[in-house]
Amino acid sequence: MSPEQPEDSSVRVRIRGRELSFAMTEQQVARAKELARHALHEPFTKRVWSELAFFLLGSALAGVGLAFVSFTMVSGLVLAVTFFGLAVLALSLRSARGIGGFERRLARGMLGETVEDPQPFAGRPGFLGWLQSSLRDRVAWRAVGYLALKVPWSILGVLVAVSLWWDAFACLLHPLFGRNGGGLPVWGLARAFFPAGDFNFGPVGFLQNVGIFIFGAIFLFAAPWVMRGFVNVDRLLIRGLLGPDPMATRVRSLEQARTQTVDASAATLRRIERDLHDGTQAQLVALAMRLGMAKEKLEVDPEHVDLERVRELVDAAHRGAKEAITELRDIARGIHPPALDIGLEGALATLAARSAVPTELSVDLSTRPTPAIEAIAYFCVAELLANVAQHALASRASVSCAQQGTWLRLVVRDDGTGGAQLTTVGSSSSGLAGLTDRVHAVDGQLHIVSPPGGPTVVTVDLPLGS
């Protein structure tokens, strides 16, 4: 394709007697060679033929499909005054869904286009339910849209790209068959140049034959690329209209988030119950037991009380009561941090001050987030600072909390050893994975950058409004 001079890797072009030379690096030369090889090989690759086959098959199917769907749909609409019309309309939509599915499988099988299957049809119970779900099936309506766009596109494609293939062979074979006026007819775009539809414009000479052959060769190498252009647009249509409905995908992700939230709160309740059961409740039972023993000692023989022993018991009970109070306070703080009552800034300041690693705090908020967001932000910072203290071997940490438009951005940094990872192994309510669940539940994001050797930066984005 391009004249190359390997000795000095430059291209010389003569224009009006002046010689221009373009220096090309070896890389560019290699790329040009590669391109040329690619272009020459292209008509003989399997991919080109499966694209052509897909286009023909898919177009035929779409044509038949659209004809059927539009016929049944119009009949249904005409009959819609009766109940029967609605049923016809529903059946029409159900078949549109089926045809869409077939097109999608065709694209998967022949083009390797991996479009996810849309949500399966979920008919509600009863005939009326089935009718209603069929008529409101977004997947089916999108399939109708696909057919309506695909058919005109296919017609254009047949006129431009398929005919180009045909013309390429018509021209290439002309010198063989066309000598006595029996050449193959051309069509499509080539008709613009040969209005008669063939090359039989009188006796054909050798030079004309060569000319037609060269045309054929050019067509042959151009056809795959033109075809690919058409197929690629079709791919976009398939991806956009035959894949999962974006609305349904959104609903599904919301459902997942809700499940995570429900799971997370169940896990939180269980943790609180465990804390109460193992901690406070046991403390109080032991406390009651000691007081019971002391009481007995005082009652049994009031004359000879072992005062020393009673004092020991009351002492132990007193200690236990104080420990139980501390434990209860910690558990209550885990449910709702009282510090949040004075606002996020104050609560974060308390956290930063209590952190085992010296922590710098900057807060820049102009609007107060909702209580839910404040609580999540608080627990994120608490958990992240606890992680810093436990795992990071850090000497300093910083927390920043800033408003960015309608988002609250939390950044927790430390100068520790890094290597923090989001593992989903084990309980989803523990550690970073648990935090991620909480953050996702309100449509937020959590990112961790923690290369081995540190530093670790965790960024949490929370919507201010939710």
Added chain:
Amino acid sequence: MTGASLRIAIAEDSAILRDGLVQLLVDRGFTVTGAVGDPAALRSSVAQNPPDVAVIDIRMPPTFTDEGLRLALELRSRHEGLGILLFSQYIETRYAADLLAEDAAGIGYLLKDRVADVSDFVEALERVAVGGTALDPEVVTQLLGATRRTDSLSVLTPREREVLSLMAEGRSNAAIANALVVSEGAVEKHVANIFAKLDLPVSEKDHRRVLAVLRFLES
């Protein structure tokens, strides 16, 4: 005090409670043969140094669900005559049903809170040690609340219902008389009335009549 001769093993995962229990039992003259925090440790302790009664927490490691109950059933079948006192922070009627499925002799099921009343607790422990039954009043309340035999129970006088509850806890006539501050003879008359009114098989042994009452309430 009979406690002097009794040997007790304890399985309780909360260290605070375990230590408290040991202190209480030693104080009362019991011999503590082992105080451990998980089922496996109790299994070997009982095998090496057999106690009269094993006090077992229901929720223990590793899963903190009903390890203690399963351990109790296992120890019962392996060591004949071993008394079991299950110890829990909650009362689950189903656990009581599992535990008493075959026999009520030498079985106790108490809320942990009961240790606060030391003499009641010790009395229950001693009852279990000699083959009696000690059911928590809470278990009995739940059984009475859940029973479908309310029609039959309605024929009992309030006093008789009190006696029935105490009987279901596993108390002897003497203990019932003591609790209600009446004579033992009066209790005997109430008991006879109850058995006649509910059409229950009369039996001499306390733990048998516990079973009879429980079967009646559960049916």
